[in-house]
Amino acid sequence: xxxxxxxxxxxxxxxxxxxxxxxxxxxxxxxxxxxxxxxxxxxxxxxxxxxxxxxxxxxxxxxxxxxxxxxxxxxxxxxxxxxxxxxxxxxxxxxxxxxx
Numbered sequence: 001x002x003x004x005x006x007x008x009x010x011x012x013x014x015x016x017x018x019x020x021x022x023x024x025x026x027x028x029x030x031x032x033x034x035x036x037x038x039x040x041x042x043x044x045x046x047x048x049x050x051x052x053x054x055x056x057x058x059x060x061x062x063x064x065x066x067x068x069x070x071x072x073x074x075x076x077x078x079x080x081x082x083x084x085x086x087x088x089x090x091x092x093x094x095x096x097x098x099x100x
């Protein structure tokens with residue numbers, strides 16, 4: 001396991017198996033205690049071949065498409081909110097201009 005990437009499982013646990021619920025790379029395994037209960041993780045250099053946010057082999061194109069659709073929906077909602085805010089600001093500025 002030493003030299004291999006390990007993944008975040010929760011706020012106190014790392015593991016070597018990537019999956020949909022734990023696909024963020026914590027770092028590289030630097031050392032493991034003899035009983036396996038403690039792992040020293042080097043978080044300084046993940047290296048160019050290890051992307052902490054890359055899709056894992058267990059994720060497929062469908063998951064990527066859902067993520068893309070969700071991102072697009074969020075971007076569109078943000079654009080709608082921005083446009084509404086811009087209209088509100090324009091209305092406020094028009095009222096201020098009329099009041100002189």
